[in-house]
């Protein structure tokens with residue numbers, strides 16, 4: 734789970750959400766060196782369903798920042814990897830209005846054309862709601878609008894099925910999960926720490942956060958051992 738690739742702007746809080754391009758590049762190199770295939774969520778589904786076996790690392794980016802396209806994409810392509818970027822369907826071309834104040838930084842989100850470019854480059858677009866609300870606080874009608882609505886918006890934009898979802902803030906309960914399944918998503922990711930395994934509930938997939946302070950030895954621990962699973 735990545736958020737921003739690049740150098741944290743001066744004054745930004747939660748600077749850890751930024752992974753420098755050089756570090757990201759070394760991490761992708763390390764994945765390849767260790768025999769992992771870096772895949773999008775959809776490409777990894779056969780592994781999660783237990784139909785295929787192999788060393789697979791799903792690479793995800795939350796929110797759809799411009800730096801995902803400009804910084805991460807060329808590095809992913811260099812290694813022959815794919816990845817999933819979760820886009821907020823009614824915030825494209827805008828900025829992180831849900832946390833700009835608390836983070837003290839306005840971060841540019843990909844516009845429609847950039848979201849299409851990400852897909853055209855062989856990468857996957859997943860949905861991350863329409864406006865990035867806390868879903869557990871939504872009424873049933875709002876849930877429907879935010880979850881099913883984001884799928885409709887993105888499918889219209891891309892002309893392709895959008896089958897992957899990511900809960901904003903990792904905020905979820907049984908009602909949110911039911912609405913996500915009902916909207917027709919095949920899988921959804923959380924911010925619960927741990928590695929996803931074949932046979933896991935596809936609507937509650939755990940992830941491993943890679944942050945600006947994930948130094949190389951820690952990256953390898955997170956990847957190969959049960960470091961994350963124990964902290965989940």
Ligand SMILES: [Zn+2]
Nearest residue numbers: 795796901902
């Ligand atoms: Zn988010």
